[in-house]
Amino acid sequence: MNAFFASSKMRNRSDLTNRDYAYSLALWLNFLLVLGRNWWEATEEDAAEFQFWRLTDPGNEQRVGKSSFAKDVAGCKKFYKWAGRNYQVPDPFDELEYDRGKRQQNVKWLDPDAIRRWRDLGVRGRGLDGRLDRRWRGRNDQRDGAFVDGLYGTGLRLTSWSSVVLPELPRMAPGRGYFTCQLADQCAKRENGYTYWMPRTVAAGAHAYREGARARAIRRAQESGLYESVRGLRVVRLDRRGKGVEIPDGAGGRVTRAWNDLTPQVRMRLFTETPQGLEPLSLWLNEDGMPRDAHGWHHTFEAANTRIEDLGLENFTCTAHMHRHSFALKWFSVGKLVWARRLGHLSEEETQDFRDQFGDHWHLVQTMLGHLRVETTKEVYLEPFRNLQVELLLAHAEGFPLARFMADAFAGHPHVRTDPLAVSR
Numbered sequence: 486m487n488a489f490f491a492s493s494k495m496r497n498r499s500d501l502t503n504r505d506y507a508y509s510l511a512l513w514l515n516f517l518l519v520l521g522r523n524w525w526e527a528t529e530e531d532a533a534e535f536q537f538w539r540l541t542d543p544g545n546e547q548r549v550g551k552s553s554f555a556k557d558v559a560g561c562k563k564f565y566k567w568a569g570r571n572y573q574v575p576d577p578f579d580e581l582e583y584d585r586g587k588r589q590q591n592v593k594w595l596d597p598d599a600i601r602r603w604r605d606l607g608v609r610g611r612g613l614d615g616r617l618d619r620r621w622r623g624r625n626d627q628r629d630g631a632f633v634d635g636l637y638g639t640g641l642r643l644t645s646w647s648s649v650v651l652p653e654l655p656r657m658a659p660g661r662g663y664f665t666c667q668l669a670d671q672c673a674k675r676e677n678g679y680t681y682w683m684p685r686t687v688a689a690g691a692h693a694y695r696e697g698a699r700a701r702a703i704r705r706a707q708e709s710g711l712y713e714s715v716r717g718l719r720v721v722r723l724d725r726r727g728k729g730v731e732i733p734d735g736a737g738g739r740v741t742r743a744w745n746d747l748t749p750q751v752r753m754r755l756f757t758e759t760p761q762g763l764e765p766l767s768l769w770l771n772e773d774g775m776p777r778d779a780h781g782w783h784h785t786f787e788a789a790n791t792r793i794e795d796l797g798l799e800n801f802t803c804t805a806h807m808h809r810h811s812f813a814l815k816w817f818s819v820g821k822l823v824w825a826r827r828l829g830h831l832s833e834e835e836t837q838d839f840r841d842q843f844g845d846h847w848h849l850v851q852t853m854l855g856h857l858r859v860e861t862t863k864e865v866y867l868e869p870f871r872n873l874q875v876e877l878l879l880a881h882a883e884g885f886p887l888a889r890f891m892a893d894a895f896a897g898h899p900h901v902r903t904d905p906l907a908v909s910r
Contacts, residue, residue, distance in 0.1 A: 486510065489567050499676070500750060501644060509560030512539075525574045532561075532577040555585040593807050594814045596895055597888040598904035603803045604633045606796060607789025613796060613906060625772060627698045629785055631690035632769060636805055638687035640812035640853055641668065643805040647779040648672040648749035650766045651695070652727050655688050664688055668855065671748045678745060679855035691768065703764055706774030712763040715775070718756050720763065730755060730766075749779065801905050809854070813862070814901070816853050818891055820846025 489495060495503060516535050517527055538545055539554045558578055565576035595603065605611040608629035610621030623629075635646050645668055655664035663682045670678040706712055721730040722739070729743040732755075747755075753776040755766045767776035782805060790802040851862040895901040 486514075486564075488571075489564055492567060494567075499674075500748070501674075505556060506560035506563060509557040510564055512557060513561050525568070525572065527577040529577050529580055532581050536581065536583060551584045555583060558583060592810050592900065594895075594901045595803060595807060595811045596891040596901060596903045597811075597815065598892050598907055599801075599902050600637050600803075600808070600811055602904040602906060603789070603793065603801065604630060606793050606798070607803070608633055608785065613798075625698065625785075627694050628769065629789075631687075631694040632782065632785075633808070634690050635683075635687045636808035637812055638684040639666075639681050640809050640816075640855075641681060642674060642809060643782055644749065644779045645672050645674075647769055647777065647782060648752055649768045650744065650752050650755070651768055652723060652766070653744060654691055654695070654768060655683060657685075657688060657692060661685060667745075669745045669747065671746060672752075673855065677855070677857060681853070681855065695768065699768075699770055702770050702772060702774040704761070707762040707764075711774060712756065712765075718754050718763075720758055721755050721766070723757065752776075753778070798905055801902065803902075813850050813854055814895075815891070816850050817846060818894070820849040 490503060490507070495506075513535060514524060516538065517524060517531065520531060520534075522531060536554065539549055539557065540551070542548065558581065562576060562578050565574065565578065568574040569576060605615070606613070608623070609626045610618050610623050612618040632646070635641070636643065639646065648669075653666065653669075655666060658664075662685050664685070666681050666683050668678045668681055670676045673679065712718070719732055721732050723730055724741055729741055729745075730747075731739040731741050734740045753765075753767055756763045757766060758764075765774070765776050769777045771777045771781065786804055793801055847859050847862055851859045854862060856862050892903050892907070896903060
């Protein structure tokens with residue numbers, strides 16, 4: 486198993502892919518352990534039993550959907566393909582028939598009001614009345630609030646947003662509502678970086694965190710000498726163009742590496758020398774001043790959901806990826822309105838010609854999400870909204886702000902959550 490993950494093919498895959506494969510293989514090996522079977526002795530019947538246990542078995546309280554099981558099969562098949570070449574072990578999953586399912590079955594959204602309410606209650610310590618909860622004991626509300634706002638404001642995945650370094654944070658400039666940013670290939674899914682846009686409010690929140698809670702955490706770490714005791718950190722210099730860093734090469738020299746080529750794991754080890762001492766280049770830090778691993782944010786969301794449930798709100802949970810879904814829904818709605826107004830004076834034939842040449846609202850959302858194929862945007866994120874009529878949206882749009890418009894347009898939809906307190910009022 487170690488040799489499989491150490492193979493050249495697996496070393497060239499992203500850490501996230503390797504983590505998914507490791508999780509799936511661990512499930513499979515534990516299942517075989519219960520059966521008293523070694524992995525090289527597994528049969529097609531074992532694979533079928535594994536499928537029943539994961540998908541259907543009433544005795545398994547952690548059954549999963551078809552798409553999750555398909556991911557397990559993919560990881561196991563990848564391993565057995567490698568094992569077959571090296572040890573002539575047959576693949577027990579080779580003839581397994583399974584439905585890959587549709588990812589959009591589990592897609593959920595929140596409208597803008599719900600996003601803000603979840604953030605205020607879960608990570609900012611607000612009560613149901615909107616005021617600061619006196620029982621709140623959170624210490625990272627500035628950081629967590631800025632991070633959550635960034636997920637919804639940019640549409641980036643959690644691993645991508647958590648990998649941002651200080652030189653990639655746009656400088657504040659008057660009169661700018663959005664800042665154009667570039668996601669590095671090594672920090673994007675399938676290593677396909679893309680242009681994204683950061684709202685001014687998100688950039689301002691990130692800068693406020695940098696100058697506030699982040700600076701205090703760094704100061705404490707410097708005073709305690711923490712950074713000098715960290716193994717494996719690299720003290721680097723920023724290049725003059727701000728496009729990368731000069732990294733020590735181990736032979737007394739330095740090599741320049743572009744940000745586009747640096748993985749999240751490498752970025753977490755990069756520090757610069759300041760008059761006050763060493764400082765990490767990672768934007769997001771733990772309370773002790775060390776760079777925050779992306780998976781630490783899952784604990785933040787779990788704690789926020791638990792807090793909201795303790796406040797008495799049921800079925801008002803949120804995940805990091807739901808912010809991306811909700812971001813897509815927002816720009817879908819904006820695109821519908823813009824295109825309807827822009828094309829309203831054209832005939833049906835002229836409208837089709839215009840869309841063939843410039844694309845439509847689907848292509849807008851595709852661009853915002855960084856998808857390579859517009860079909861992914863349609864099939865995964867917004868399937869329930871493909872047939873929304875422009876007239877339905879326009880009927881609610883005139884004279885209403887976007888947040889109120891979306892709350893009205895999607896009220897009652899089974900897959901879109903709105904602000905539960907606004908609904909109760």
